[in-house]
Amino acid sequence: MSDEHRDHHVYYHDLFHDNQKPASNNIAGSSAYNLQGFDPSSYISFTESLQAPMDYNSLASAFGLSPPSSEVFSSIESNPNYKPTTAEVADLGGGGGGGGGGSDIPVVSTPNSSISSSSTEIGAEEDSGKSKKDRLSKEVEDGGESSKKVGKGKKKGEKKLREPRFAFMTKSEVDHLEDGYRWRKYGQKAVKNSPYPRSYYRCTTQKCGVKKRVERSFQDPSVVITTYEGQHNHPVPATLRGNAAGIFPPSMFTPPTGGATPFPHHQDLFQMMNSQGGSAGSNMYSQQNQQYHHHHHHQLPDYGLLQDIIPAMFFKQEP
């Protein structure tokens, strides 16, 4: 395994399962989207389903700060009672092998990104995409999850509730991207129609039920699809925190002024992003971290803030 993170491209795209979502959600149609021209209707339904009081503009501006050339796609499962479907399982990883229509995925992207092509990667295989059905109307209450065992009888009629998820695609050679948190792998499964396995991770912090799923796109092996589920109820481990610029643009965070970034990977990321299309201030960082010593891979927080920020913005906060 290599410790280096290279060529990081992050793709975000919005995915929300709106039950009766008309065909207007087709990705092709959204190819023209960009954060500033994002389809209002989609936004609304998205927000509504999230029940998040946040202002979209803040989000948009946040993403809008991305390097001009970055290609970003994120997907979010906003429905707290969301029930994964097959297609989504295939795409973003979901539970239960249900059917699923994977083509209704609204997309949010930054300017200059070519959504259609990339989004295709994500939703590419709806091979047996059936219709997904939604049901369930329990109240979501994160947290509870310790008593679910495989071989044991489970609680009465309690259903396993799944938290909203946030997925994004990153161009990287490493499967498991450092994000500042500590994870323990608890499973790996082969993905249907894909030669690449999917790994399941869980935040090791006690009481934190955040899960993470990592898989490589079978369409484009250079792309890694990471899906977060839940929100951390604790801060990033002190030993792991530090530079968390990660995939977010410099403007969103305090630039590593003064000192060299201990994580050249970031630099690579920025360079990559900037170089791609770019004309944005590119060597802001590139001149700094020329050298560094290799740290253990566990000490390379990359996308920590991604989790800190995205969930906070999109995920339904518990009362």
Add this chain to the structure above:
DNA sequence: CGCCTTTGACCAGCGC
């Protein structure tokens, strides 16, 4: 010694 990965088995949901 503690923490983590590996790995096969098992479980749950859905389609047929």
Add this chain to the structure above:
DNA sequence: GCGCTGGTCAAAGGCG
């Protein structure tokens, strides 16, 4: 009801 598939468990092993 059976079979498929994704998701999870937990025992065993690995590594610092």
